[in-house]
Amino acid sequence: MTTDRKNRLKECTRLIEEAMKCLENNDKQCVLRKIEELIRVECHNGRLIGKEIADGVREIVHELWLRSDYESRCRLLRILRDFNVSKRWVRDALHTDARTLNTWFVRCGIDWENRMVRSNVVKVIEGLLREKFDWNEIRMCEELMQFIGVNVDAFRKYGIEPCSWLEGLESLSDLRRPYWLGLRTSDLTVRKGNGETELVLATTNAIDAVFFVKLLSTVKVPNLNIRWAKNAKKAKYVHKSIELKYYIDLGIDEWPWLTELSTDELKRALDGFSDEELAEFIAGEIDGDGTVWYEKSASVKIAACKACPKRFILDVLKEVIAERFGIVGDIHHYETDDALVFHSKSAVKLLRRIIKYIHHPLRRLRAELFLALYDGRISREEFERLYDVTKYEIGGPDVKRNNALEALTRAAPQTHTHGGLGTDPTKEKHPTRLIKPLTHRLGII
Incomplete structure (x- = not known):
């Protein structure tokens, strides 16, 4: 037996044991997560890992199916579909026939083909x-x-x-990172x-x-x-x-x-963040509804439509950024949008604080370019030439x-x-x- 197969066998055995504990605790969400992990490392593939392990995975799927309501069964089927599991494998695991399985596909709105x-x-x-x-x-x-x-x-x-x-993009595998809340808003x-x-x-x-x-x-x-x-x-x-x-x-x-967050809930969440967590939240906001641009000086804008429920976010952000970082922005009013805007030194100071958390390709590139200019690493002539290629044609x-x-x-x-x-x-x-x-x-x- 190769080292790779031994490691896979060990991993599959561990996951099956953990899935069985989830079943004993009747924690269906936990079982679903373990099934995802088992299929991701191909513990269901008998030709790759052996019949005994693959049968163990089938048994876990079957037991969860028996304990699940309509919604949970549909979610289980979607997971199996998304991981490209064959219909034959699913039929065997659920101890059912093709006609019954196809009926469930219809009920769940799943287009397996x-x-x-x-x-x-x-x-x-x-x-x-x-x-x-x-x-x-x-x-x-x-x-x-x-x-x-x-x-x-x-x-x-x-x-x-x-x-x-x-x-740093891989760190966002954790949805608890404040970046995701910023992107959500x-x-x-x-x-x-x-x-x-x-x-x-x-x-x-x-x-x-x-x-x-x-x-x-x-x-x-x-x-x-x-x-x-x-x-x-x-x-x-x-x-x-x-x-x-x-x-x-x-x-x-x-x-x-x-x-959905109210004004008070958002303010409490932001007040509870450390400085780095707040910087990450702001970066998520900018990656979503932000603009980083240059017109005589560096500028950063976070926009929201006037009639949107999330319009209040601009006022909260303005207050929190000023209190925490000493960076003052202004609310600008346009025809359909409002925006929190930072100009010149305030924009540069904000970018220095959050740049490592900005992941939008163009906004990150512009931010890096602005800091190079303000740090004297590039001449204004070269800056303008490089910035010009990042501009949108109006x-x-x-x-x-x-x-x-x-x-x-x-x-x-x-x-x-x-x-x-x-x-x-x-x-x-x-x-x-x-x-x-x-x-x-x-x-x-």
């Missing part, structure tokens, strides 16, 4: 790239930067790392129901297409839906926008924060907008084998031409 849409798209992409193209996160980042017109070597010449946003949607919690991030733009998938992947391999964008801002140079929706399903109690086509699917294909094997996809993204194209090369290979649609 097209499960690639919801589950393993990202996992398949990354696996193939690592094996066939020596792909890694830095290469992915460099592809993204190249796609949006950023020459990474030009920035690195001055000690500015365009892929620094990846640093901005872009992240959290939905609870049917015995589970769903975290959702959706986008039509190129940068977020890569950023969101990397962010959610720190917690769990995200599911992906591709659809025509609804209520997207119309522009004469965009035929129709494609939206990528990433989501992960968690246990009902796995999201550690309140889904009133015209911009590769950074409405190109989410094209950016995602930069991380897909067919980008390298079909050639030409995304090479001239500023030209108007019918979106279905972009979908077909990606989806044909992956079986998405």
Whole structure:
């Protein structure tokens, strides 16, 4: 027996024992988590680990099925689908036939045949790239930067790392990190129901297409839906926008924060944070609804629509940041939005405090560039030249907008084998031409 198989056998045995203890305590959420772990390390695969261990996993699944209500059974089936477990294995584990199992798929709204849409798209992409193209996160980042017109070597010449946003990303596997609460009060949607919690991030733009998938992947391999964008801002140079929706399903109690916060609840939460935790929260806010830009001086903005329930967050943040860090911002009022804005020295001071927690690729790059300027590591002339390539085109086509699917294909094997996809993204194209090369290979649609 090889060392690898011995270690896997030991791990599977441990997980089965822990799952049995969860069953003894009638802790169904605990059992579900252990089943996920067992399947993730392939303890259910008899040919890989042996029949005895695989049968042990089947027995745990069967016992949980017998003890579960409708919602819990549906969640169990979704987990098995998301991990690409075969229907034959599921039928054997549940001691049922194909007809009964298909009835449960219908009742739970599960499309087992097209499960690639919801589950393993990202996992398949990354696996193939690592094996066939020596792909890694830095290469992915460099592809993204190249796609949006950023020459990474030009920035690195001055000690500015365009892929620094990846640093520390793995720490966000813990949802208790304040970053997630900051993101929740901005872009992240959290939905609870049917015995589970769903975290959702959706986008039509190129940068977020890569950023969101990397962010959610720190917690769990995200599911992906591709659809025509609804209520997207119309522009004469965009035929129709494609939206990528990433989501992960968690246990009902796995999201550690309140889904809705009052003014007093948010203030108490922020007051309870250490300085570093508060900095991390602010970074999550900026990665979601923030802007980092330069116009005569560095500026940082956190926005909220006037009519949104979360508008109060701006007032709380203004107060807490001033009290804790001595950094004073102003509330600006626009036609549809309000924003907490920091300018010049206040913006630079805030960025110094939070920069290591900023993970949005473009906002992190701009923040690094601003600090290089204010620290005297780069001349103003070079600063303006580098900053110019990070700017959005106003009133015209911009590769950074409405190109989410094209950016995602930069991380897909067919980008390298079909050639030409995304090479001239500023030209108007019918979106279905972009979908077909990606989806044909992956079986998405």
